[in-house]
Amino acid sequence: MSAEPASANFSELVNKNKQTLARLKESHRLLLHRRDGEDLVLTTAARAEQDQTVVSAATRMLAAIARREPGSMELLLDVLPEAFPWVRFLPEQDVHGFAVELVDTMRAADSVSNSASVAQLLIAWQHTAEVYSDPDLLAALTRDHDADYGPVPNPAADA
Structure with a gap:
């Protein structure tokens, strides 16, 4: 194979x-x-079912470990940079937020057998890390903008 x-x-x-x-x-x-x-x-349907079973088992194990002991969240936070190297660019409180949101979203997605929300979550957090990795971009996106550029036109009006 x-x-x-x-x-x-x-x-x-x-x-x-x-x-x-x-x-x-x-x-x-x-x-x-x-x-x-x-x-x-x-x-094959059998292979798709096997894949779903494996993903579901891994999700349930991760969620159980994350909830089990007070130190287990620290363990998860320790291994996240190995699994997702880009988390190193996130502020510490955001790494914790990412870990909690990842586990919760994986559990919810597993309950409906649809991993699209997990993929979207990973993409969104990775893009957030990309912003933090670029000081110029971070400054541009976090700077207060006092200018008012007026009303935003309705895009449907242009169609």
Whole structure:
């Protein structure tokens, strides 16, 4: 079994479905490239269920560890820079806020079997760290702006 998914053009799946699906059997995932849309990943229902089971178990374990002992949050805070190196740019109170929000969002996302909110949370916090990593950008975004540039036009009016 390969770590990388097999790859094919979507048209190959349509035109040569048996040969293309044989690649899925070998690697358990098939990356389908589409000309007019986002690429797709094809997998078996059993593999998708296994993946969800693993993610759910890891989420539940992390949440249980984070809630269990007073020192467990400190442990989580200690390992965050290894998992997410960009947290080093966040102020200390924001690292704690990120850890709490990450665990809470992972638990909530697991309860509805949809990880999109976790991905969005990670992206948002990483962008926040990027702002803190750039002193000029941080100054520009945190500076008080006394100027009033007037009313903002309705974007729908331009359409």
